[in-house]
Each structure stands twice: as C-alpha cells, then as structure tokens.
Amino acid sequence: MSDFEFPWEYSFPPFFTIQVHEATREKQLEKWVNLIKDYQKHTNSSNLSIGDSGLLFQNQTINRQLPEDGRKIVLERMKKLGLAEPLDKDLSTWEVYWHTIPEWADILYNWAVENAKQNTVCTLFEITNDETQEFYKLDNAVLVKALRHLEKAGRCELINFGDSEGVKFY
Amino acid sequence: MNRFEYLESKLIENESIVAKEKYSKFYNGNEKTRFADGDLVLTSHRLFWGSHEEFQKGSVQLCLRLSYIQSITEESGSYIFTKKKRLICHLGPVDSNKLVGPLDNLNCNIDFIKISSKSGLSEDFMKAFRSTVNAKIWLVDESKDESNKKTCIKLRTGIVGIERSIISKQQETDKNISKAFKDLDVLMNMAQDMVKISKVISGKIKERNADISEDETIKFKTYLMSLGIEDPVTRNNFQSNSEYYKNLAKEITEVLLDVVGESDGMITLSEAYCRINRARCLEMLATDDFLAACKYLQGPLKLRTFQSGTVILTLEYNDDASVADSIEKQLLNHEYMTIEQYADEANISLLLAKERLLVAESLGKLCRDNSIGGLRFYPNQFFV
Numbered sequence: 001m002s003d004f005e006f007p008w009e010y011s012f013p014p015f016f017t018i019q020v021h022e023a024t025r026e027k028q029l030e031k032w033v034n035l036i037k038d039y040q041k042h043t044n045s046s047n048l049s050i051g052d053s054g055l056l057f058q059n060q061t062i063n064r065q066l067p068e069d070g071r072k073i074v075l076e077r078m079k080k081l082g083l084a085e086p087l088d089k090d091l092s093t094w095e096v097y098w099h100t101i102p103e104w105a106d107i108l109y110n111w112a113v114e115n116a117k118q119n120t121v122c123t124l125f126e127i128t129n130d131e132t133q134e135f136y137k138l139d140n141a142v143l144v145k146a147l148r149h150l151e152k153a154g155r156c157e158l159i160n161f162g163d164s165e166g167v168k169f170y
Numbered sequence: 171m172n173r174f175e176y177l178e179s180k181l182i183e184n185e186s187i188v189a190k191e192k193y194s195k196f197y198n199g200n201e202k203t204r205f206a207d208g209d210l211v212l213t214s215h216r217l218f219w220g221s222h223e224e225f226q227k228g229s230v231q232l233c234l235r236l237s238y239i240q241s242i243t244e245e246s247g248s249y250i251f252t253k254k255k256r257l258i259c260h261l262g263p264v265d266s267n268k269l270v271g272p273l274d275n276l277n278c279n280i281d282f283i284k285i286s287s288k289s290g291l292s293e294d295f296m297k298a299f300r301s302t303v304n305a306k307i308w309l310v311d312e313s314k315d316e317s318n319k320k321t322c323i324k325l326r327t328g329i330v331g332i333e334r335s336i337i338s339k340q341q342e343t344d345k346n347i348s349k350a351f352k353d354l355d356v357l358m359n360m361a362q363d364m365v366k367i368s369k370v371i372s373g374k375i376k377e378r379n380a381d382i383s384e385d386e387t388i389k390f391k392t393y394l395m396s397l398g399i400e401d402p403v404t405r406n407n408f409q410s411n412s413e414y415y416k417n418l419a420k421e422i423t424e425v426l427l428d429v430v431g432e433s434d435g436m437i438t439l440s441e442a443y444c445r446i447n448r449a450r451c452l453e454m455l456a457t458d459d460f461l462a463a464c465k466y467l468q469g470p471l472k473l474r475t476f477q478s479g480t481v482i483l484t485l486e487y488n489d490d491a492s493v494a495d496s497i498e499k500q501l502l503n504h505e506y507m508t509i510e511q512y513a514d515e516a517n518i519s520l521l522l523a524k525e526r527l528l529v530a531e532s533l534g535k536l537c538r539d540n541s542i543g544g545l546r547f548y549p550n551q552f553f554v
C-alpha cells in the first residue's frame with residue numbers, strides 16, 4: 001500500500017487545537033472530517049478508536065496530537081454528516097464511512113444495474129470482491145447497513161443462507 | 171449606702187485594679203440590701219460592685235469612691251461556728267457633686283456600710299482594702315490638680331471629670347494634627363518648586379535634543395516629560411462630584427494621551443492610574459475617583475472593558491481591526507508568537523498582550539496552538 005499523503009494542515013500546529021473562534025473552528029473541523037475520510041479510505045478500515053495511536057491523530061514530527069475531547073468533537077461532527085456512528089455507549093469506538101450509507105446504497109445499486117445482477121442472488125463476498133470497485137473489500141457491517149437501506153426502499157432483499165448472506169436486487 | 175453612685179466602670183488616669191472578690195454583698199448599716207451576690211472590684215480610687223463581665227465591658231456599675239471611707243473596722247460572724255468576716259466602713263458626709271445612686275431618696279442618714287461575702291471576705295481582700303484606703307492615692311491627684319493653677323478645681327472623678335479629660339485630649343490631638351499638616355504644606359511648596367525645576371530641565375533637554383545619545387539620558391528625559399502637573403485638579407476646587415470628575419477626566423486626557431499613543435493606543439487601567447498619580451506628586455487620586463473620572467472621558471481617550479473583565483484606556487480611533495492588523499504585520503516575521511513574545515516585542519504588559527491577541531483571534535486573524543509548549547498564536551491559515 002502506498003503511503004498516505006497528509007494535507008498541509010497536518011503539519012500546522014493549530015490544527016491540533018480545537019479553535020475557539022467559531023468560523024475558524026468550522027473550517028478546522030471540515031478539514032479534520034476530510035482528513036479522516038481520506039485516511040480511512042486509504043487504509044480501507046471502517047473502525048476508528050478514540051484512543052487511536054496511529055498517524056491519523058498525531059504528528060510526531062511537530063510533536064502535536066489532537067486531544068481526546070477534540071477527537072470526540074470531530075467524530076460527533078462526522079456523525080452529524082452521516083459519516084460515522086458510535087459503536088459503544090461511551091463513544092470510544094466509532095464506525096467511520098467515507099461515503100454516507102445512502103451514498104453507498106446508490107453506488108451498490110448502480111453497480112448491480114450495470115452488471116445485470118438484478119433478480120439474481122449474489123453473495124456479499126461476490127460484491128466486495130470486485131477489484132475494480134470502490135467497495136472492494138468493504139467492511140461487512142457497512143455493506144449490510146447499505147443493503148438494508150436499499151431493502152427499505154424496496155430495491156433489494158437480504159437473504160440468509162445460514163453461514164453466509166446473500167442479496168437479491170430488484 | 172447613699173454615697174454610692176452609678177458609674178461606668180472605666181478606669182481614670184492613674185487608677186489601677188487592686189483586688190477582686192466574688193459573691194459579695196452590702197449592708198446599709200445593719201440592714202440587708204438587694205446588692206448581694208456580685209463581684210467586687212477594688213481599684214486604687216474606687217470600689218465597684220456588679221458582675222465581672224460587665225466591669226470588663228466598662229458598663230455602668232455601682233461605685234463607691236474610697237475617699238468617703240473614714241475608718242474601717244472588722245466584724246466576725248455572730249455565730250460561734252461561722253467565722254465569716256465582714257468589713258464595716260464608716261463613711262464621711264455626702265459630697266455635693268455626687269452622681270445618682272441607689273437609695274438616694276432614703277432620708278435616714280446611716281453613715282456606715284458593711285461589706286460581706288458568701289463565705290466571708292478573704293484575708294487578702296481585706297488586707298488590700300485596708301492598705302488601699304490608707305494609701306489615699308486620690309489625695310495625690312487632688313494635690314497635683316491644686317498645684318496646677320490653671321484649673322482651680324479639676325475633678326478627676328465622675329462623668330464630668332472624664333468628659334473634661336476627653337475634651338482636653340481631643341484638643342491636644344487637634345493641635346498635633348494641624349502641626350503635622352503645617353509641615354506637609356511646606357513639603358508641598360517644595361514639591362511645586364521641584365516640578366518647576368523638572369520642567370525647566372525637560373525644556374532644556376528638548377532644546378538640545380540632538381546632543382543626547384545615551385540611553386539613560388533619553389530615559390531620564392522621558393521620565394521628566396511625563397512628570398509633574400503644575401496645578402492638579404483637586405476635589406476642593408469643585409462643588410459637585412460630576413464637575414470634579416469632568417475636570418479630572420480632562421487632566422487624565424492631557425497627561426496620558428502621549429503615553430497611550432506611545433504604547434500602541436492601549437494601556438491597562440492600572441498603568442494609567444500609576445502614571446497619573448506619579449504626575450500628580452502629592453495630590454494622590456483615590457482609585458474610585460480615578461475610575462469615576464475615566465467614565466467621564468470624552469475622547470480622544472476612552473475606557474474599554476474586554477470580555478475577560480480587563481479594563482483599559484484606549485484611543486478612540488483604535489478599533490479591533492487596526493489592532494488585529496498590527497498584530498498580523500508583526501507576525502509576518504514569525505512562524506508563531508506566544509503572549510510573552512508579543513508583550514516583549516510590542517513593549518506592553520502581558521495582560522494587554524493577551525487581550526490584544528484574543529481580539530485578533532476573535533476576528534479570525536489568528537488561530538491558537540495549545541500544547542505542552544504553552545499557548546501560541548499562528549496566522550490563521552485555515553481560511554487560505
């Protein structure tokens with residue numbers, strides 16, 4: 001996997017302090033949301049822990065890291081935008097998506113239409129194993145969420161095979 | 171018993187406490203009185219009766235001047251088994267200036283009283299009593315008074331006497347105070363001369379401005395220039411407070427305008443207060459008056475309160491935008507600035523430096539970096 005290219009603000013120390021001035025803070029949060037989205041997409045992971053000690057929240061070169069309350073503020077903002085959901089009550093682990101669930105649903109449905117998967121049953125593995133697609137190796141939990149969203153709209157049906165799951169697009 | 175008076179239990183001059191006795195009572199002649207179960211306090215001049223706490227508070231108590239006592243005899247208990255001891259005091263005629271006391275209206279003129287206590291008077295007390303009465307210290311005072319011819323008869327005892335001594339003491343302190351203030355007047359006159367001299371010197375330095383190069387001389391010059399108000403505005407010259415404050419505000423503007431201008435258009439109120447008082451020399455201003463006067467300021471200086479509660483004096487045209495601009499310019503040479511750094515470079519107090527940086531931040535010109543290294547301010551690059 002190639003190295004992730006961090007944006008310029010990642011080397012700007014004030015980026016790691018939640019700003020007091022409102023307009024500045026809005027701008028800062030926007031940049032954080034983008035960074036997390038891009039980083040998660042790059043590493044293809046949908047789970048993020050508040051106590052994460054990876055590169056995302058801290059820049060060793062300038063010796064700065066986003067404090068935990070700051071991380072929570074950023075993730076709350078992502079939740080508002082439909083880009084994250086907390087996985088536990090104390091908000092310490094989060095599920096993060098670089099597309100919102102409805103966006104994923106659309107992407108999946110379009111793929112199904114384009115590849116003539118309508119009215120046939122395909123497994124979840126089949127979907128996430130298409131190397132050409134953005135959802136290649138997408139986390140199962142996120143995939144299921146997106147499919148359930150489609151199911152509600154009446155555009156697909158989830159089928160349980162016992163040990164694995166499949167889906168039928170309409 | 172009609173020689174007793176009601177008096178405040180405050181010691182007069184030269185008077186001192188000699189002895190005390192608890193649970194004591196008086197007999198008027200041979201008759202029992204209602205004055206039983208009290209604390210006796212014997213002083214060099216008088217005998218007080220009442221509760222001990224009351225005596226210490228100095229409230230009104232029953233009092234007998236010892237000068238009434240002509241002779242003392244001792245009496246033992248009338249029963250064989252009780253050895254209660256009493257003192258019989260034979261008293262002289264009632265003094266003309268005696269104050270109100272108990273049993274005044276009783277016509278019968280019994281000229282002795284008995285002093286006793288629950289378990290008989292203690293030997294110590296009786297001894298002390300006898301020797302005090304025999305010493306007749308009050309006579310010494312009286313003779314002193316007589317030798318002092320200015321006051322023919324100066325009575326030391328009684329309320330009148332105490333009042334008189336208080337009045338004379340007051341007169342003395344008044345004298346002392348006015349004497350002290352005379353000295354101050356002289357000092358003030360001298361201070362005015364000093365101000366004049368300093369004006370002359372500062373004027374001279376101004377003329378020969380070019381000659382001065384050394385730092386210290388320049389410093390001296392600035393000190394002298396900001397020194398001395400020839401005719402300070404004082405409260406006495408005005409009838410109403412508002413008039414006084416208005417004029418004071420004018421004076422503040424005159425004195426501090428340059429100072430404020432030099433320090434980038436803002437100084438803290440405390441600094442302003444120190445400056446004005448230094449310039450006024452002896453006519454010091456009270457903080458309240460200063461603050462009140464500042465509220466009357468009508469340009470080009472004005473009072474401003476920051477969100478944090480810090481109050482400053484600022485130039486009227488000095489708005490936040492210009493503050494932020496000046497900070498932005500200063501930041502051009504730096505990657506970031508701390509409060510200390512900025513205060514140092516702009517030559518202003520830390521408090522003011524912080525307020526100014528916060529103003530610039532609130533306008534979105536700066537953003538903050540709060541780390542273990544402390545608070546730093548960066549140019550706001552989020553909007554780039």
